[in-house]
Amino acid sequence: MPDSEDLTLRPSDDAVGVDIGGTKIAAGRVDGQGVVHEQVQRPTPPRTAPPRDVEDAIVAAVGELRVDSRAPVGVGAAGFVNAAGRVVRFAPHVSWREEPLADRLEARLGRPVHLENDANAAAWAEYRFGAAQDEPRVLMVTVGTGIGGGLVYQGRLERGAQGMAGEFGHMVAVPSGRPCECGNHGCWEQYASGAAVRWEARARLQRRSGPVSAWVRAGMGDPAAVTGERVSLLAQTGDPLAGEVFAAVGTWLGRGVADLVAALDPGVVVVGGGVAQAGELLLEPARAALGSTLSGRGYRECPALVAGAVGPGAGLVGAADLARWAG
């Protein structure tokens, strides 16, 4: 039975949000206040699967939702989405290359479909419903396996000329630094992401002469077993080595944010993504680095650096809301 909020909803308020992640595809019914009323999931087909399989999974997930069949659909995807919100130019988890996904899904679903880069969608969700409400200039940094981001400027989502604005993770933090999958060296996301948490943790373990008992107990006796989530859990218990790892990663995060603040002067900086679940372990050192390195700090206010408030579903919520505006 629908809950009480359901009964007061006008159908026109509803939109469908879809988030295409590396492991799962989530679809949800989202109301005009950004509340998710129902959500279903499907596994993401493997990267080697034909693009059609991903479409099938999206169509099936959307079909399961109890929602007005005219409700617009917003799809958030990791990767490059063109500025018109119609074509996925490249996606890291799916075999899409110049894929006209919006047209294909519209033909199959019989309603408007809008595509968006997932971090752009998350930025929009934080602006509309989350940590950046009423702030017309929002810099969103999403920290997961890599770093993504989005910009809301003067109350509009800034997609860039080709739909690729916000690829902050591949700004170079260290010339000739750690190698990145993108082919360059020293990209920021190699220093301030889930991958960086693993890198910093393994480097510290390898410097030790013997096993570290708390880490062995946490399943990380072998550096190969180190994961960002395990390090985060350990850091939450007060483990000093795990705390050091987050301090290092958070400091790199704050330094990069200082560069972006110098360039863009946002009213607020919102940090989201999986690694941001570590909360103040990550944000406190980031805030300290931002405050101590921001250019012109004697003559300006340092913007607040806050955790996202919409949560891990921000991409889905933002995509749904953008579909409502685009429709």
Added chain:
Amino acid sequence: MPDSEDLTLRPSDDAVGVDIGGTKIAAGRVDGQGVVHEQVQRPTPPRTAPPRDVEDAIVAAVGELRVDSRAPVGVGAAGFVNAAGRVVRFAPHVSWREEPLADRLEARLGRPVHLENDANAAAWAEYRFGAAQDEPRVLMVTVGTGIGGGLVYQGRLERGAQGMAGEFGHMVAVPSGRPCECGNHGCWEQYASGAAVRWEARARLQRRSGPVSAWVRAGMGDPAAVTGERVSLLAQTGDPLAGEVFAAVGTWLGRGVADLVAALDPGVVVVGGGVAQAGELLLEPARAALGSTLSGRGYRECPALVAGAVGPGAGLVGAADLARWAG
């Protein structure tokens, strides 16, 4: 006698632009097509002079122009100007601190005055009349003693939450790198500016075992006598060492631009400022570095990187035009 264009001008088309530089204050009468019809200059009072002296020089320069006394005045100044275009928070060449310059000048000039950061004004001029006409997303980088910049996004000048957007020069290019006046180390402007031209030239001269005859003839026998302008003139003659200097500085310029393009995805990148007068000596290596390091270069077009077309008066022209729009 006024030229023929003067005779066809409607007074309402005219605005006054003022550019406050380190050595001179220029004021000009600018028409609605961005053409400067008359220009006067005054020396900039020394940094130790009271703020009032600078106001006096501006008022005197504006008063010399033969222009409708109601024409709005736009003032471009190096430094931090607040987002409303009213207050200079800090200026490197003048003793202004939180100076309500727009109000003071309005009281003395009896007409609307709009303040703008000089690089923002130059970006606006290139968008309206120069190298970036009809391109709604413009990244402008001004390369002088340091690096400034401006952003026109979706056809609007993006000043940021506090009026400080576009301070690209203090993004960190090299952690723990060359010291910068701002108090940080490794700022981009230490690697890709007039200061960087001098640094690269001196470093190369000091590596040589003896004097370099072409450099001695160009007045740079002593590394202390090296100036950006002299190196530029020498490079124009085909001097290989001077060419190396510009190749190094241009490469750093292109790398930093690649970071900004990843973050902002502009439709065009315009390079202005004094050092950009070196033209292709600087831009060709910058373009090469941008093309070879831009993230996702296999899945996107690389934006054009071009020289500004408005010239050294871009700040004055842009400030005048912004005053027309603000008024």
